[in-house]
Amino acid sequence: xxQQTTSADRIAEAREAAQLTQRQLAARSxxxxxxxxxxxxxxRPAKMGEIVALAWxxxxxxxxxxxxxxxxxxxxxxxxxxxQSGMETMRRELSxxxxxxxxxxxxxxxxxx
Numbered sequence: 001x002x003q004q005t006t007s008a009d010r011i012a013e014a015r016e017a018a019q020l021t022q023r024q025l026a027a028r029s030x031x032x033x034x035x036x037x038x039x040x041x042x043x044r045p046a047k048m049g050e051i052v053a054l055a056w057x058x059x060x061x062x063x064x065x066x067x068x069x070x071x072x073x074x075x076x077x078x079x080x081x082x083x084q085s086g087m088e089t090m091r092r093e094l095s096x097x098x099x100x101x102x103x104x105x106x107x108x109x110x111x112x113x
Contacts, residue, residue, distance in 0.1 A: 007051070008042040010065050014058045015040075028057035052103050061092060062099040 015025050015036075022040070026033040031050055038044040046054070046065075055062045 005067065006042060007046060007066050008040050010067065011036075011046065011051075011054060012040040014054075014060050014065060018058050020058075025054070025057060029053040048103055052100060055096070055099070061095045062103070063095065 015022070018025075020028070022033050022036045025031075026036055029036075029050075030053055035044070035050075039046045039050070051062055051065050055065055058065075
């Protein structure tokens with residue numbers, strides 16, 4: 001039976017793909033290196049705020065780190081790029097903002113539009 005990929009695995013893989021050490025990611029995300037180590041080892045689950053910070057620091061989406069998304073099913077893109085960006089790039093960038101918006105809403109923090 002194949003072992004299921006965990007958030008800890010996804011976070012470690014994303015950090016390695018970004019060619020960052022835990023210390024470098026700690027500096028970028030504001031999360032202590034010791035905490036990152038425990039998260040990556042699966043000794044401590046990452047809190048949603050930490051996952052959001054890690055996603056931003058790693059240039060990936062919350063969905064990519066958790067394997068689930070509260071907004072992915074609602075995300076539809078219709079855009080025109082002027083800088084040769086592809087639809088997948090635009091979808092990914094938009095996903096960052098929508099995931100953050102959903103997190104803030106879940107925490108009871110109103111948007112400042």
